[in-house]
Amino acid sequence: MATAPWTTEVPTALLVLADGTVIEGRGVGAAGTAVGEVCFNTALTGYEEILTDPSYAGQIVTFTFPHIGNVGTNDEDGEDLNPAARNGAVGAIFKADVTSPSSYRAAGHLDDWLKRRGVVALSGIDTRALTALIREKGAANAVIAHAPDGRFDIEDLKRQAAGWSGLVGLDLAKEVTSGQSSVWTETPWVWNEGYGEQAEPTMHIVAVDYGVKRSLLRLLAGLGARVTVVPARMAAEDILAMKPDGVFLSNGPGDPAATGEYAVPVIRDLLKTDLPIFGICLGHQMLALALGGSTGKMHQGHHGANHPVKDHTTGKVEIVSMNHGFSVDTASLPQGVRETHVSLFDGSNCGIELTGRPVFSVQHHPEASPGPQDSHYLFRRFANMIRERRGEPAVAER
Template sequence: MLKEIDSYPQLRPPSAALILENGTIFWGYGIGAIKASVAELCFNTSQTGYQETITDPSYSKQIICFTFPHIGIVGSNKIDNESKRVYASGCVINQPISSFSNWRAEKSIDFFFKKKNVPCIYNIDTRQLTKLLSEKGAFKAAIVNFGKNKRKLELLKKDLKNWSGLENLDLASLVSTKKKYSWKEGIWNENLHKYNKNNSFQYSITCIDFGIKNNILRNLSNLDFKSTILNAKCTLKDIVNTKPDGIFLSNGPGDPFATGEHVIPIIKELINLKIPIFGICLGHQILSLALGAKTTKMFQGHRGCNHPVKNLITSEVEITSQNHGFEVDKNTLPNDITETHISLFDNSNEGIMHNNLPIFSVQYHPEASPGPHDSHYLFKEFYKIVNRYAKKKRY
């Protein structure tokens, strides 16, 4: 049933709309790019770190509804981006802040949206929208910042109706690097107010890029890993030619089963080489598929930086940063795989390790950015495993 919603009293004619697959239309005002997008609508509960969130490649083909009422408080800058561009299809916010206040800020959030060509709608009751998503699950949606031209709305409704959704979409191949490259930048130096540069490396690892975030690479560099980043469609020969001491499977967007059609046979070969492997987010899901488990689309994905996770090995609780709409089905884990972490929100799988091989992965983001640093220890665990196995000849 068509339902049109003006979230708050409109003092002037609306200039943007959010259209849900059930026909509901939220009217509001637009900032950012004058354009339209069709994607999956999700919500994010982070109170800050919106620039890092928007530039996370894992948000490809998603419209982000921020639950925090004021977005733009700390403005935007050139150094907080997690990738070179914005892959999110749009943003829904309650109220934007044009008068930003932060010593590192350079421009407003509106300037950022325009520069990155992202449509955004505001003056929306994001509590109402989040409640709807919580109860009904993710929606296919269309966002349009139409300015003074409403004529595109009917065409956009047809595009929304024809879009099949995220399932079976290999989005990782769209956000992955086109060329091999190396990474030397370390973590943020509070004293120098810039990122460290690392020119001294102990071990070489190869990162398969499904949508890797910059802060993951910084954390790896901080532990003296020399990272070589390869495209998601790389071959086993491409990987072996880098002579890695370990393999890192990155975060990324889309359906792990679709992305896995190419890369899973390669990961199985790497598993047979008994090389250390560490996976995060989409990398966790693809590694699980390679080990024999299954993945499913979640009714309600996890997105935010306040998600409690229990470490089943230590019984400790970590507050984590998360962004995923698919999960590993814990009931399909093979006997030689141990579940290491679970979500305290819904008991879903958050981590695994192989009982006999140097392989482990987690569903969440230990690098945070944004988010707490409770899980930084996982990078050190990877270092310990690589250090233990590095002397073995495999190539």
């Protein structure tokens, strides 16, 4: 993965792993350095959504698909709630050099977009070999560096990589959550029309923001909901004072046990009510903690848009979008908490429900941004729980 001995090209970017491995490439995006955990994502499309997903805070994303950037960037596909805060991945790794955009929706070049967001990236390396390394040794702590003049203090970069504490024990939700409450009304994108507006809501959902994605909020609004987004540390009594019909626990980055120190007590207070509760990703993990389960770090995590998951409640298999490096320990789930979804890749937990209560969660990202829309039924399931609580007829999930 180092520069071939017969080339005279000076590398302008480096990836330095915590074990001292140095991988040379060509710099893309912002100049400078960033420390994070290196993972790989197997999605074939949606790189703008991936890099702006707040769940990737503290991570450097290796794209296994070789051609990244060929459809450019635009102002519609970002997922972070506050683009000015530039929440999302700190670094990116590509196999092929970024080409000029070729899409009618393109509004700019990926390289310029990365610079504006401060994302350090490199291209021109064997991403297959790096992916194989991660699969063998696990997600690695690393420093990614881009210097246009090709000058690096490699020993200092090695020290930075080796000295980073990693994601275990790290509460990153506090870095990406909303600073204050806000109302969300935008509905999903429609081809040739753009995003819509929910002007006549029929229910009220409070979304606890641990690093929420815009597409999740759009789907909630598309259900007919007025969505109130609240900060991760908001107390249960303040949430209940808003008189929601249901509570949504969002995705987010970092170690669920760390964020759970303040989030789990809030969730437990919400569980004392009869409100429908729906969690995903980090919200799923912390719901499991609140119910008495435990979570742990995965070897390489799940990152991609082609993961098969079985829904035990229907017997169906769906292809889903995933982005997580921690998982719920199925064996730790107490009586009364049922496993509803399981990964068909490795058997890890992907969903739970509280028996006899309108409380459930999934590990994957059911909004599918990017990815297939097999899991959109989960939002309708949540809406039906709200309708049932109000004595209203349900609608078909599919």
